[in-house]
Amino acid sequence: MPSSHWSAPVAHAPVDATVRLPGSKSMTNRALILSALADGPARLRRPLRSRDTLLMAAALRALGAAVDEDGADWLVTPGPLSGPAQVDVGLAGTVMRFLPPVAALADGDVAIDGDPRARERPMRPMITALRALGVRIDDGGRGALPFTVRGAGAVKGGAVTIDASSSSQLVSGLLLAAPRFDEGVRVRHEGPPVPSAPHLAMTVRMLREAGARVETGVETGVESGVDSGVDSGAAEWHVAPGTIRGRDWDVEPDLSNAAQFLGAALVTGGRVTVPDWPADTTQPGDALRDLLARMGAQVSFGPDGLTVRGTGAFEGLDADLREVGELTPVLAALAALASSPSRFTGIGHLRGHETDRLAALVRELNALGGDARELPDGLEIRPRPLHGGVFHTYDDHRMVMAAAVLGLAVPGVEVENPATVGKTLPEFTELWTAMVRPA
Numbered sequence: 001m002p003s004s005h006w007s008a009p010v011a012h013a014p015v016d017a018t019v020r021l022p023g024s025k026s027m028t029n030r031a032l033i034l035s036a037l038a039d040g041p042a043r044l045r046r047p048l049r050s051r052d053t054l055l056m057a058a059a060l061r062a063l064g065a066a067v068d069e070d071g072a073d074w075l076v077t078p079g080p081l082s083g084p085a086q087v088d089v090g091l092a093g094t095v096m097r098f099l100p101p102v103a104a105l106a107d108g109d110v111a112i113d114g115d116p117r118a119r120e121r122p123m124r125p126m127i128t129a130l131r132a133l134g135v136r137i138d139d140g141g142r143g144a145l146p147f148t149v150r151g152a153g154a155v156k157g158g159a160v161t162i163d164a165s166s167s168s169q170l171v172s173g174l175l176l177a178a179p180r181f182d183e184g185v186r187v188r189h190e191g192p193p194v195p196s197a198p199h200l201a202m203t204v205r206m207l208r209e210a211g212a213r214v215e216t217g218v219e220t221g222v223e224s225g226v227d228s229g230v231d232s233g234a235a236e237w238h239v240a241p242g243t244i245r246g247r248d249w250d251v252e253p254d255l256s257n258a259a260q261f262l263g264a265a266l267v268t269g270g271r272v273t274v275p276d277w278p279a280d281t282t283q284p285g286d287a288l289r290d291l292l293a294r295m296g297a298q299v300s301f302g303p304d305g306l307t308v309r310g311t312g313a314f315e316g317l318d319a320d321l322r323e324v325g326e327l328t329p330v331l332a333a334l335a336a337l338a339s340s341p342s343r344f345t346g347i348g349h350l351r352g353h354e355t356d357r358l359a360a361l362v363r364e365l366n367a368l369g370g371d372a373r374e375l376p377d378g379l380e381i382r383p384r385p386l387h388g389g390v391f392h393t394y395d396d397h398r399m400v401m402a403a404a405v406l407g408l409a410v411p412g413v414e415v416e417n418p419a420t421v422g423k424t425l426p427e428f429t430e431l432w433t434a435m436v437r438p439a
């Protein structure tokens, strides 16, 4: 990764912008997996082109699917899945958790590895679960990347219990490939609550849209271990064996990547509109409507999209972010600039994200004069006058985005390695500069 610095632009006037965002990482990578496992060709409209999605495309190609990502639409033609193959997951949670169950369906060995930090992200529950479903994996006893899936061309499937409290992606990965398992899968979660319930709802919805039969614990009457209103908050999921249909996927704009842009309206007392905001979505970023309103934003939804207006000062936020953990870095930056303290809970699992996000946010906010501290499962942030300085980003795209938000109000924020945004939003600094300093 190239390492340079980017001077985050200060907003000398309220922002007034319409920001069109590229597609959702989570939807693009689910659509790619489902399309590679489908009964016929598929098309992705408005997919995200970024490091995480290009790694997923390359991984599926290595296994035998044809993925044409040259045009605006991406075309996927399934093929027989086979090894030997090598897969690079980079630092993508979606690739490292969604790909191994697909590799298990291939005929031959699939060696999987990623960035140094990828080797530290939680994988053991996935390795253990796949073994219980009849898959051979050589991991040298590490319970982590790198490992080799010894694909046998088929997976028996069946019932498995998993502790997915470290990442919802462990469940999503098992479910996405499960229609192709001989017996489907019955996944039961046991342990502290599973985070990111909306992402599980996304998995269930997209499987159903592709014709799979999916039941969740709530619907089947199994007691849920997760306190969540959505059916994906279930502690049990059943996917029946069957065909995945090749279809057209309309990828929604990435609403998690809307956080920093909408947040800029709050910080500067300005206006930001994100067009094509879906009226009905499983994306966790939809929660921004409520979260930013609780901080004092005026939020309106109409034919133009979602509009957030700031009124000047804005308040801190006391919120359980378990379901929307990936919004934390930007919310933490907003909290540091707010008029009252904030407390975020339910996000201990962020210690296993791109970096230990709780430690990284505390370190970097405090280095600029802030007052942030870690809680056992979250963060407490008290606003204080901040000063400029280098903001380290730890190969974490969302740390760059958080730094940009701080830089709106704090002169001299130098963001280390801004190119790391390429994970989910390669054009971030251009979009940001166009918003803050319109031509």
Ligand SMILES: O=C(O)C1=C[C@@H](OP(=O)(O)O)[C@@H](O)[C@H](O)C1
Pocket: 025, 026, 027, 093, 094, 166, 167, 168, 169, 172, 195, 196, 199, 325, 326, 349
């Ligand atoms: O399934 C997905 O697409 C994702 C699930 C979440 O992972 P965790 O449950 O590990 O937080 C989220 O943070 C990640 O950015 C994307």
Ligand SMILES: C=C(OP(=O)(O)O)C(=O)O
Pocket: 091, 092, 093, 094, 326, 353, 354, 398, 424
């Ligand atoms: C946690 C994130 O990514 P990943 O898919 O790598 O888990 C994120 O994008 O905030």
